[in-house]
Amino acid sequence: QVEEELKASCARQGGQLREMGRRERLLRADLLRAGEQLESFKTQVMQICSPSAAGSTGKSIMQQQVIEKVKQICRENQQSHEREKCLQQELSSRLMKEKEVSANIEVLKNSLWELQ
Numbered sequence: 001q002v003e004e005e006l007k008a009s010c011a012r013q014g015g016q017l018r019e020m021g022r023r024e025r026l027l028r029a030d031l032l033r034a035g036e037q038l039e040s041f042k043t044q045v046m047q048i049c050s051p052s053a054a055g056s057t058g059k060s061i062m063q064q065q066v067i068e069k070v071k072q073i074c075r076e077n078q079q080s081h082e083r084e085k086c087l088q089q090e091l092s093s094r095l096m097k098e099k100e101v102s103a104n105i106e107v108l109k110n111s112l113w114e115l116q
Helices: 002-049 063-115
Strands: none
Touching (some): 002 063
16 A cells, blocks of 8 residues: 555656646746847847947947937937926916916906997
């Protein structure tokens, strides 16, 4: 009976080891794919940031240059958002003033009709 239990335990552990091996292979494949995607993304960023360097001249691009370009783009993006926010506030303010003027004109019209 002990021998049978040991055999069953070994069989379970063998199954668990096979499953762990399968999971490890899947994780390695996922890791490899992620690395390839990262390299592809890096190449795309470099081409966008510096098309001339990624062209036929074969110049290598310093990673620091790419980082600085990405930082610059982020700053410009933030400035654009701030500008958009200011313009939205200005537009809102002008719309409020326009409504106010329209209401005043309406009051003036009514007053003129009453005077006639």
